[in-house]
Amino acid sequence: MTVGEAAPQVGALLRGLDPDRFEQRLYAGPVEPGEPDYRRLRAADVPVRVLPELRRTGRPADHLRALAALVTAMREFRPDLVHSHDPLSGVLGRAAAVACRVPIRVHSFHDHPRAHRRSSTSPRQVPAVEWAFARTSSALVAVNAQVRDELLAARIGRPDQYTVMPPGASLSPVPDRAEARRRLGLAEAGPVVASVGPVNAVKRLDRVLTVARAVRRRMPDARFVICGEGDRLAETVAAAEADNLAVTFLPWRPDVETVYAAADVVLLTSDHEGTPLALIEAAQAGRPVVATDVGGVAEVVRHERTGLLCDRRDLDGLCRAVLRLLGDAELRRRMGWAAAADTREAFGTPRLVAATRDLYHRLAMARGGWTPEYAEPVPMLARAR
Structure with a gap:
């Protein structure tokens, strides 16, 4: 939940998706020293379950502990859908979802993964890792057409897996x-x-x-x-x-x-x-x-x-x-x-929430997890009620 593109989008979904239709849980790593905390600045109302081991600068042993914690959380919550953001969380979240047999797995690319230079993964390993996990994903979300096209050129995912979904933002009233x-x-x-x-x-x-x-x-x-x-x-x-x-x-x-x-x-x-x-x-x-x-x-x-x-x-x-x-x-x-x-x-927040809701709904319908008359969806470690 550092200041950046993913945190506002996740916050908008936690606030915007109908709580009578979606039960959501958000898991995130701690904000690193020296990095601004988006939740403190603009999303104090968003509930976050912090996993201390889920950190970009962590060692492999920390990543394994984070994976174990996510598996435990998913087995307890039994979500219908897991939606991951950020390269490291995308790997660990989808690995845990596969281990727990979560039926719907979505990952969002807020940029090409090789742009995240702080990741502990070698740039040469990125395409191979993302290629493997794309095969486990029900859907892939790209923030713009260029990111989608670059990922497809790197053979990450299939065209039919992708949805282009621009980010949404909502400013408070602007003073003069x-x-x-x-x-x-x-x-x-x-x-x-x-x-x-x-x-x-x-x-x-x-x-x-x-x-x-x-x-x-x-x-x-x-x-x-x-x-x-x-x-x-x-x-x-x-x-x-x-x-x-x-x-x-x-x-x-x-x-x-x-x-x-x-x-x-x-x-x-x-x-x-x-x-x-x-x-x-x-x-x-x-x-x-x-x-x-x-x-x-x-x-x-x-x-x-x-x-x-x-x-x-x-x-x-x-x-x-x-x-x-x-x-x-x-x-x-x-x-x-x-x-x-x-x-x-x-680029408004309501458009982002509606587009995400519709994506979840389509994925749930395709797997028989939602009936047409009930219509609407499921996020972030989300379980239908």
């Missing part, structure tokens, strides 16, 4: 710009560019600093905000201070909508992405985006309609795009309005 800047301690006047997300190697915050240098040469009153935490935070802060850049660093906030509301432009500079929640949230807040055209970004940001996309190697292009938006208030307004309109339904 002046109030948001007051809350964050920012000057009411002057342009603000915000970057929201983990501060790690993949997100390439060094590019944000490069853009900040270029923009401030043209617009000295421009300010940049970086909201997030991660293993590259200290060096990013040091680099910003060394160049005397006007960058405000914020920790993860439960009211992330305040950060978007304070910004004129949202910037994402990643080397790789699945379907980034930060861009969905920025769009829902009515903010235009400048982003590197990687992963599923183009499925969220429509170039020249809701934002501007650049090649990840084109730093000059990123700088020009940010300057173009900061210099054209009408273009920002038009793109922000289009972004909010495009994402309201396509």
Whole structure:
């Protein structure tokens, strides 16, 4: 339940699926030291059963203990369906489900599994492991068409197993710009560019600093905000201070909508992405985006309609795009309005819950576990009542 794409999706399902139709249990590993806890920040109401051994940095013996704990839990709960997220949990969850003869097994890919560099599994082993476990799965969920196509190209799963299901996000009411800047301690006047997300190697915050240098040469009153935490935070802060850049660093906030509301432009500079929640949230807040055209970004940001996309190697292009938006208030307004309109339904939480419910229902019906007149479904270690 660290801050990232999977935790908000799982939280939405725990909250959104009808409790009269679904009994759910969520198992997760502990949040690692230095990582932000999504449950503490934005999902205190979501019940989680923590398995101390279920950790990415654990040893093989810890993984075996986590597997044994999951087998014990499934034998006690006797679920109709197990839905796993995250590479390690996908392996252990499906292994336990096979051992316990759980009839329906679903796994979600929030990115290509090789993108998870912190996994203890060697990159060379990933395709073989996922190939084997795909054969045990009733259905596979990909957050976008590109992730699905990359997995199929790696011979992970069959086309008929896949459902493309974009993530869903729901922001709290967005404050007005002046109030948001007051809350964050920012000057009411002057342009603000915000970057929201983990501060790690993949997100390439060094590019944000490069853009900040270029923009401030043209617009000295421009300010940049970086909201997030991660293993590259200290060096990013040091680099910003060394160049005397006007960058405000914020920790993860439960009211992330305040950060978007304070910004004129949202910037994402990643080397790789699945379907980034930060861009969905920025769009829902009515903010235009400048982003590197990687992963599923183009499925969220429509170039020249809701934002501007650049090649990840084109730093000059990123700088020009940010300057173009900061210099054209009408273009920002038009793109922000289009972004909010495009994402309201396509990437809303109700759509995610409904799509997941329908998937579970289809799988249960196919196995004779649900009658047409009763219609509706089963999640996360879920048992029909």
